[in-house]
Every structure is written in structure tokens, then in C-alpha cells.
Amino acid sequence: MESSSAAQSVVETWSAEATSLAGAFRVVARHHPDDIAVKDEENVLGYRELDDLSDRIAARLRARGAVDGQLVGVVIDRSVSTPAALLGVLKAGCAYVPLDPAYPESRLRHAVGDCALEIVVGDPKTVDQCGLGALRVVDPGAGHDGGAPPAGEIEADASAYVIYTSGSTGLPKGCVVSHGNVLALLRHTLPLFDVGPADRWTLFHSACFDFSVWELWGALLTGATAVCVPAETARAPEEFLDLLERERVTVLSQVPSAFRALCRMAGAAAPDLSLRYVVFGGESLDLDLVGEFVRHTAPRPPVMVNMYGITETTVHSTIRFLTGQDLDGKGTAPVGRPLPHVVISLRDRDMRPVPAGEAGEMYIAGEGVAKGYLNRPELTAERFLTLDTDDGPRRFYRTGDLGRETESGELEYLGRNDQQVKVRGFRIEPGEIETALRDHPTVRDAAVIAHDSAQGATLLACVVLRDGEPGRPAEAALRRHLATRLPAHMVPRRFAFLDDLPLTLSGKLDRNALLGLAGAGRNGRP
Template identity: 45%
Template sequence: MRAQQSSNAEAGTPVDPPQDVLAAAVLAVSRFAGQGDVEVRVSLGDYQAVEVRAAEGTTVAGYREALLRHWEKVTAPADAGVPARLLVEAVGDDAAGPSLVVTRGPDGGRTVVSAGPGDVPGWLVERLGSSVSHLRQLLTDPAWQHRTIADLPLQGRDAEREFVSLGRGAELSADLPAGIHAAFGAQARRTPDAVAVTDPDTDVRYRELDAWADEIGGRLRAAGAGRGSRVGVLLDRSAATIAALLAVLKSGAVYVPIDPHVPDERLAFMARDCGLALVVTEDTERVRRLGLPAVTARRLGDAPAAVPDTVLGGAEDPAYIIFTSGSTGRPKGVEVAHRSVLSLVAATAPSFGFGAGDVWTWFHSVAFDFSVWEIWGCLLTGGRLVVVPESVRRAPDEFRALLAEQRVTVLNQTPSSFMQLVELECRERTELALRLVVFGGETLDTAALGRWLAVRPASECRLVNMYGITETTVHVTAQEITGELVAAASRSVGPALPGWSVRVVDARQRPLPPGASGEIAVGGAGVALGYVDRAELTARRFVADPVSGERIYLSGDRGRMLPDGALEHLGRLDQQVKLRGYRVELGEIRAVLLARPEVLAAAVVVGRPVPEDRAFDRLDAYVVPAPDAGPWDAEEVRRGLAATLPDYMVPATLTPLPAMPLTANGKLDVAALPAPRPGRTETPADDTQALVLTCWDRATGRTAGLDDNFFDLGGNSLLATRLITTLRASGLPSARLADLYHHQTPRLLAAHYAQSS
């Protein structure tokens, strides 16, 4: 709805004196933009403008006095006999928020508030108006004059209770199994001969996996594992790893998954930090160097020992500890209870239709919490879990072949990983059995999915974006992706799952109304037990909600609620960088790049070519060109950016890549991004060199120099095939894949073809 200022003015609330409604409007606009200190511009058309700046510790009385001076200054050019329309808009670091118009009536007539310019939804106009009215009452109340402006709530306590209720998911049954292992045991008894896990070596049936876990569990208990002890699992993705996880849970202990590629120093820190009692691994020598006993996960035919009932524990006991990166560089362990995982499965299985006919992939590292969802979401609902080998995981063409061969129906991906599959499918559609793709682990650029939906409509394969955090058990919300949301580049991550709750809060944890930007807070069944041996950090991040009293987790993510209870994810609160005095949101630059048709994926980082001198800091952009968008033209993209962004936000370099480097968890690996390259500096000497360079650029999405090595630039078998196909279609029908392996630079390849002809 486009808010009409005239009609809003007529329906506006009369207030007096006029400077108080301006003070309330300025504060409301600032709060809706998520600001702490007030940074707002008040302008009278093109005549006059003032910057209103007030620290959050300013007293209410002092703030009102300052606004009176601003009012007199900004309205001075206006004739008292005509209306004065003042535009109130947020500026500074947090300028993304709605604006308001404060209209002073002629000759001292009533002052009214209406929506600012642009398309402003009616619900947002209503919320803003309500906040202005509430703030004006507090600003003029003598009891508040010596309080600070940060003390002023946007709404009263009844309204805050309404905001908490808005973000609460449906009720979830409290009738849960005694633990993850108990739920798996029940499934194994229902479908004992169904295949539970497929890995490159074998198929393992449910009854076999259960017995295997009992066998390992006997060794664990013999080595001293018991209820509450912490057991490391240092294994590659395999059926043995899942048997080991189940064995730890069956023994009453807590599993601590460890990626086998973790450096020794970090492994030693994790072992000390959470007090590992022993480790399930085949790398016994590495574990013994830590002074810990090691237990093998191999099937040795041991007779499983009986498990005492007192060891089994219950759903409230901790199930696992996953370490996440800390802002100080010190990893922190997040401890999660059985009930949280069981609740996650119970909350999603009905709406997603999980069952025995589903085939899932286990794609992610066991130390990444996305794997908790992949493993237990599949096995606790009777599905078959396909282990993705590391070599296949890093080769998109081989991974797609695995999806087709295994008839995978449920795929879980980070957006960065999924875009590689999008590129393949857009070039050549294959027969896939996919019915559901779940995104998680990082922010999804919804607009980028338009190409996938053009190949596989939502009626054939559902796309669901799920927001979540390790500290809230993988997932919190779910948003089905439709063509309408893609066209709108929606940031919605959907409403809370059954049993979960979300709200957006200010710096004092007060719930904010829909439309106001603040920190995302999560409550409900998924909230973790806390950080291991980090009492102070746990107390700071896991707090009591001041309205409902329930325990909530403060995520550090920025968001805002929508009136239907859905949540918009707006990035991290600390995602901004400062460059030569300007605060720059890297996500905004990335979004502008992704809006261009020739860009498939993008990343923007701060480059520091001279680390000791910040004057040389710059913005470096990396892009994966869309394969069907024609030859890559960096200068055209740069001109498009300059037409959209202020000059200090236009990247200094623009480097095309064949694919974004990803971490073991499928997220963007910033450290693996290559140094920005200036591009081609030598012109081709003949037609053959020109033809090879053109095909090279088109196939790899990268402007290469004549002596650039294909494989040094990140080339792989998929890109090699694409390059040879492009060469054949461009007049070199004899081009073979072996040519590129023997002649790895454009100069050598061109010389080979010139000699051959």
C-alpha cells in the first residue's frame, strides 16, 4: 500500500505542542531503524535541514530541549499561515527504516503525523503512529524527565506481550522419547530390514546399525564412559561414524564430533575444554598423544554388554557438544539436550512429510550442526541416509550424479554449495528425484533461486529456507520459497517452527513491534543448555525474556518481525565494516552484484594489500559469472555498480572465479579467495590466440592472461569439459579434453591448435 500523506494527515492524531510530536517522531524513526544513539535528519523540503543526534544516555528533559531548538530552526523558513511539512528520516550507520512526515497546521493548528514518501505498508504506518503516540505520552510525563531516552519503551507492556505471542510457533507435543537413541531403537524395531545408511562400502540396515552401536557401546562402557561423560568422535563421514554416535548416546554419554582435518592444537584445546574422557577413532596414535584412551568403531563381533537402566538418562540430558568459532579466536562448545533434537524432528516431520520413502544425503562435516539435522532427521523418520564421500562433495558434477543414482529426495545445502548445482542444472537438466531442498547455515539470497525454479518449479521440488543457529538446535524458522518471494528478493525466513519462538528485541531485550529492526532472540524447545565452561558468556547470551520470563537466546543477528509472525533476517549486527571513515555494509554490495543477470554468485571482502597502512584498504569483489549470460565484461558490471552505489562502495577490484571456494561446512571460505587479479595485460598475437582466450573467458568466467595456468586458477574437470565444448562449438572440432591437460595455458593451447591446423 502506498501511504497517502494527505489522507494520513486527516486521520492523524492531534498533538500539542508540535515540538513534542516531532521529538516522538524522531525517536520512533530512530528506534525502527535499530539505532542506539539517535541519528535522524529533519528537513523542510529543500529549504532547511537539521541533523538530530542524541546519545542514548541523554535525559528525556535534555532531549526535549534539544528538539525544541531543532523545531525552531527547521521551521523558521516556513510561513506561519501555511502548513509546514517536515520529513523525518534515519541517517548514519542504520539508515534502513521507514520515514515519517510531521505536518504543522497553519497558524498554530493541529500537528499530525503521516507516512513518509515511498511504498509504506498500511500495517507499518499504523505501528509507527502507535509508537509515536506512546512515546509522546512518556516524553511529556514528569515522571520520565530524569530518565534516559534509552529507558523509553516503544510500546506498553500489553503491546509487548502481543509481540511475543506473534512470534510463537504452534504448540508441540511434550510426549517425547527418552532420548535420540531410544527414538532410533523404536524405528529399528519398526523397520529392522530397511536400509538405514548407504556409504561407498556397504548398505547398513536399521537392525545392523543398532547392533553395531551396541557393540561399540560395550567397549565405551568398558573404557569408563557413562552418563554425563564426554566422548569425542574423530571419524570421517561413514556408517561407522553414525554407529559411534549412537553408541555414545546409548552409554549415557555426550558425543563431541570432531572433524578429522582439525589441527592438532585445536583438537587438544577442545579435548581440554570439554574434558573428553575418551575418543572413538581409528587414528589411535593421534589421540594417544593427547593422553586419552581410544576406542575403535570397527565391527569386531564383540558381544554387546547389557545397558543398566540407570545409565540411559532422559530427554533432558545433554546429547552432544559442537564447537563454534568464537569472536576472540577461542572455540566455544555448545551443549544441546536430547529433547531439542527430538523436538526438531517432531516439529518438521509432519509439514515436510518425512518418512520411510525418503533418501537423504549426509553432505556436511559431523562437526557442523547441519549434520545433526541430516543424520537424525533422516534416521528418526525411517529414511535412508547416503554418505557423500569427500571427493564427491567437492566435485559438483559427481555430486549431481550421486543424487541421480541414489534417487535422493531430501537435500540439505548451504546456499553457496547449492549454487553449484544450480549452474549444472541450468546448463543440462537431469532426472533427479528431489522433492525437497532445505537451505541453512548461511544467509540465502532468495533472488538467486529464480534460475532453479525456471528449471524445476516449486510444484516439483519444494525449496525451504530455514533460519537457525547452533545455539538453538540447527533450525528455528521455515519459509517456503515461491516465485513471488524470488521476484521480491524476500528476506523472510518464515515463522517459528512448532515449539520454537522468535522475537526482535532492542538493546534491553524489550520486544519490538513488527517493522522495527533489532536483534533476533529465540526461545522454545531448541534453546541449548549453554556454553561449556563459559558461565559468563552463557549468562550474557542465554537470558530470561523480560515479558514472558522464558529462557531465550540472543543471536547477534539483525532482523525484524512481519505482521503475520514471519521473521526477516537482515544479516549480522556486526556485519558492517569501516573504510576511510565510511561504514559499509558488504551485504548491500553483494546484493547489487547478484541483481545483475550476468552474476551467478558473489562475495565482497575488505582487501588489505598493505596491512600496516589502512589507507590502502579497499573493497574486493569476487563473482561467478552466469554461464548463459554471454562473455564476461567486467567494465560493464563496474559501470552498473557505479550507477547504483556511492563511489566509496564501488569495489576497487572485480575478480571472476569459476566457483566460490567453500569451507568443509559448505560456507564461503574467505581465506581461500585468490588475490585479486588485474586481468589480461597482453593482447592476443593472432586469431587462434584470440579464439582460445574468448572461449576460455566464456567457459571459466574468468579473464585469463596468455600465461595463466588453467588449474592454478581453480580449474577442474567440469570446467575443463566446458572449455573444450566451447572450443569445439567455436570452430575447433578436433579439440579434446587431453589437450588441456598437456597444454595448460592459453598460449600453449593456442600454439598446439595452430600447429595442428
């Protein structure tokens, strides 16, 4: 898709003047002072107002002792206060660490200790309820009680935020991302979309999930409006669909697991939506799901965009604008081509490039590759590697994700290289079984896990049936269906029939919760 003049114009304006997110925002605010920047259920802030409020927060942070490069916690909510706080932290020359009150207190305390946080921005009552009252607290809604924030521009390699992701050791690890990482994403990606100041983006995801970086800064650095979605609304498809219609949202970002329920509701409600783009990321995307939503929103369906990326490479690394031909197919959507600022190399277990058409682990280089893991030098060295290329040595992030280059030169995502399971001596990729289950007409969604049982490692299929379909009687039909597509060792021994698949707070499939079902033996045979 060609670059759009609206996005290109705004991006070129701040690119010429700014090296930081805070600096880029100031440029946009100067050109769009009276346009709406962010809104929630009760409050609206224009660009000038958001600029002024974040300046006051930055000044209060400096008055409370914050210094350049310091990590500052932000206890987030789904209101205009959170974007103001994040921007205020950056204007103070600091990096923000989002802390979600919905997370367990032990996880919040781990982040506080790991980052050595001394200051937190947030509602004092909420901060105290999170068990963080011992920190110095800056209330984003309080008045101005200090001097002016620093006036100088922040360097591109300065840290912008630390987001915690799951760790293989059981402890989350903090990924450090720079201003330059985020600006590179926006500079090279936004002009691929026909977006501009007239658009309205949902701020759907928690700031603890990096999809929110794309949602918030994509809106603010094109002069658009970011619409905060309340947590309760995000979990209620009927209410969320109403919000999309009422707020005339034009740009929506979704993880496929969460989008399924919205798609089902759209089919029942026939809404009058203003959506122009739906951007997917975070998980494999089934083409039949996309096609179903396009049919529900005809005759003015949005452009459906599939993207792949991870926190360590700054949200997005590939893009594919799905075509009508794509939507006539089945299976999972291709993740497309690398974004202009990204290089992806497919390599084998010995880190050698694989021949064209063969599967390999994705290694990502370019301006999006993050600084590394906070206080984890050994893990950083293990995952962020300098490798030889035809153009000389380059720094790559080793993703652990498998991909294959198609004949058209695009990438096909094949799942995680560490999600393989071994059952009865066979190595099995659960995604292959999940795809086969979803191809059955009675199945809306499915997830497959391996768990320990008296018989050793056993496969459990967790299935969500379409409305009106029977529960347990479907098991025999699904077994027959799988037997026509998969070898016997890949047919799950147990089935659990659920109303919906459990999701994490960031909207991804909660495999730990599925393991809990396996242990409880819910709806499955022992």
C-alpha cells in the same frame, strides 16, 4: 503446510515412549527392523543392524570406563561407521564430540583439551594420524568385548553433543546441546514435511556442522534412509549430482554457497532426480538461484524450503516453504515464521522490543535453546539471557543476527550485526553490495569484504562470473552497474575475479580465505 500422516505417525510413536535420541531410535528400529537405515558406497545397515552395532559400541565404551554424562570424541568419516558411533556414544549415556580429520591438528587438540576427552571412537589408524593416539580408542568396527549398554532411558536434559563454532577470540567454543533440544526440533518440524520411511536423505555435511543433526536424525527418526556422501563427492558437483540421481535421494539439505555449483551442473546435465525437498540453511538464499534449479528440474521440481537457525538454538528456528510467487521475485528469500517450539523477539541495542516493521536483533527462546557453552560461564551468561516478556521471564539466546518482521508477519533476514564495516567514516553492510552485484546479468556469485590498505579500510569485491563471461574487462561494467544502485562510498575499490568463492569445511563462505586474497592483491588494483 499441513502435517503429514507418515511423519506425524512415526513422531507420535517415539514421542510417547522416549525422552532421548537413543530411546527414540530404538522405537523406530523396533517398528522398521529390516528397512535400510544408513548406507555408504560399500556398506548398508538396516535398522536392526544399526541398533545392534551401536549397542556393541556402547558396551565397549562402558567397558573402557565411560560413565553417564561423559564427553566422548568421535573421529568422523563419511561412512556408516559414523552414525553407528554417534548412536553408540548416546546409548552409553554419554555425549558425542565430533572430530573431523580434515581439521588442523591444533583445532582437534583444542577440542580434546577443552572437553577433557579421555576416550575417542574411531578407526585407530585415523585417530593416530590426527595426533590423538594418547586417548583410549574404541574401534567402531571391532567385535563385542564388554557387557550390555545401560538399559534405562536417558533424561531429556542430558547432553547429547558438543559442536564447536568459531569464537570471536580466535578460539572455537563448544556449544552443549541436549537430547530434549534435538527431539523438540524433530517433534515440531518433521510433521510439517510430507516425509516418512520411503524417503532417502543425504548425509551431506560433516558431523562437525550442525546441519548434519537435522540430516541424520531427521532420517533415522522417520524410519527413512540416510545416504552418506563421500567428502570428495560433496566437493565435486558432477559426481554429487550423479549420486543424487543414482541413489534416488528425496530430501537434500544445502548451504546456498555449496548449492550454486550444483545448480549450475543441473542446468548442464538435465538430470532425472527424485528430489521432493531441498532444505536451505546457514546463509542468505537468493531467490534467482532457487528459481533456476526449479526450472532445471521441471516438470517435477522439489519443494524448496528456506530455514534459519544456528547451533545455539539447535539447527533450525524458522521455516518458509517457497512459493511460485517467491520464485518469480529477486533478492533474498524470507526466512519465514518461527517453528512451533520457538519464539523470536526482535530487540534494539538496549534489548527492548522494536516496533513492528523495524529492524532488530533476533533473540530466540523456546525448547531449541541449547544448554550453553562448555567451560565458558561468562560467555554463556552474556549470550543466553533471561528477559521479561508479556508471558513472564523467558530464557533467550542473543543471536547477533538482524531481522525485520514483514507486513505478512514473516521474518526477513538482514545479516549480522557484527559484519558491518566502517569505510571512510561510513557504516556499510557488505550484504547490500553483494546483492547488487548478483543482480548484474554477468555475475553468478559475489562476496564483499573490508581489508586494511595503505589508504585505510578498503572494500574488495570477489566476483564469480557466469560461464563464458570475460574477467577483468567486466570490472568497468560492474562499477557502472553499482554506481546506479549504491552511493559512491559503497562501490568497492578493488575487484577479484574467481572461479568459485572459497568455502569452509562446513560449506559456508570462507571470509578468512577472501582476506588472504586481499593481502595478496590477486586480480585487484593496489
